Amino acid sequence: MTSMDKTILSIDQGTTSSRAIVFRADGAILGSAQKEHRQIYPQDGWVEHDPEEIWQATLHVIKGALEGRTLSSIGAIGITNQRETTVVWDRRTGKAIHNAIVWQDRRTAGLCARLKDQGLEPMFAARTGLLLDPYFSGTKVAWILDHVPGARKRAQDGELAFGTIDSWLVYRLTGGKVHATDTTNASRTLLYNIAKRSWDGELLAALNVPASLLPEVKDSVADYGVTDEGLFGARLPITGIAGDQQAATVGQACLRQGLMKSTYGTGCFALVNTGHRMATSHNRLLSTIAYSAKGATHYALEGSIFMAGATIQWLRDGLKLFPKASDVSALALQANPASRVYLVPAFVGLGAPYWDAEARGAIVGMTRDSGQAEIARAGLESVCFQTRDLLEAMASDMGAAGLGRPEALRVDGGMVVNDLFCQWLANLTGCPIERPQVVETTALGAAYLAGTGVGLYGSLDAVAAAWRCERRFEPAISQDERDQRYAGWKQAVGRVLTGG
Secondary structure (H helix, E strand, C coil): CCHHHCEEEEEEECCCEEEEEEEECCCCEEEEEEEECCCECCCCCCCEECHHHHHHHHHHHHHHHHCCCCHHHEEEEEEEECCCCEEEEECCCCCECCCEECCCCCCCHHHHHHHHHCCCHHHHHHHHCCCCCCCCHHHHHHHHHHHCCCHHHHHHCCCEEEEEHHHHHHHHHCCCCCCEEEHHHHCCCCCEECCCCEECHHHHHHHCCCHHHCCEEECCECCCCECCHHHHCCCCEEEEEEEHHHHHHHHCCCCCCCCEEEEECCCEEEEEEEECCCCCCCCCCEEEEEEEECCEEEEEEEEEECCCHHHHHHHHHCCCCCCCHHHHHHHHCCCCCCCCCEEECCECEECCCCCECCCCCEEECCCCCCCHHHHHHHHHHHHHHHHHHHHHHHHHHHHHCCCCCCCCEEEECHHHHCHHHHHHHHHHHCCCEEEECCCCHHHHHHHHHHHHHCCCCCCCHHHHCCCCEEEEECCCCCHHHHHHHHHHHHHHHHHHCCCC
């Protein structure tokens, strides 16, 4: 068997489900499996997952994707994961001491406010590229240590380990032999200095998080050990890790400065590659690590929307407007074209560029003839308007950094299989939308990283030439209409902002 005959197993552990996909070296999908897991809501604004359920679901989908395949054909494993979701576990037993606190969770808003009041946000922003927001992992770790009896002392005694979901899976896959994360996930913790590429003692002290909890930080392309032989009957190398949005950036081949992608899953995340330098945002975007290999770090600017596909799920499950998420288009098309109903999905606050943890959702502009169709349309359009929010902020920062404005937006994620959504996205942002041939770009990016780690690809640059556009959607409404619609959106958002 030659190296190009080898396949790559990609583990994509997301917010609502775990997936495993077997890729051929050319990106073709040979096998896959998926399993959903529970969403746990202990209080308003709190979101948790059961780490053990995630682990069992991951094992289930790996075995499903590998069914009928010889293990000797698997050249490497890549992992991509929901970022910021925080697990603390017992190093000896491998058992979590509390449910995972999910990236959407807002319980640490008070701690973030206190840190801001102490004047610490500029220090955190300068070193991590992040804002003080409950979104990130650091305050979640602090909460677990403060609220699980005995946890802080156990952490100080070296008995506990912290990790994002990638670290949790690596620890369990390797039988507890490896406690590590990659630079992209570390860059989302509020604890990691992305310029110096090291954990930061002052940030740890500010959040009262012991260094003994922390994983080793490696490049996105690196040796993360091998799987325990008892799991699958063979030791499979783990050689690539990246947080889901950075993995999608690699899968979309945004490997050159100025290239931009947006992923539409539970949330929406737009990243633009800023090359080998950390670009500072003046519009409340985030500076983050895009990926790293062979000691070289590539940075990005990122804008995050908390509710994208999750808004459509709410329309389905909360309002029960349709039985399947895919039915949203048919209902939205029945709406009165003159309707100016806006849905602001601030169910867990608002992300970039507003960063208002206390904002809550609203439906604005309803009249007596507004109905289910208008609300469904407003839900789809809310994702488009939030994307324009990000593009406006990003264009300003890119211009200030001399990066120019992207000619098109490369999109991926579950929502982009919907042609109507992609067309409305082009209409309401004014930006051409490019949908790739392989829309599973998050898992594909993890596969590219892992394949590079075992020499299936000479470098990540070698995979960029393989990217192909399946369809390009051009804006089809006038600039005047687009701007009028957007002005209505901004007014609707102004009604839910806690300062507005």
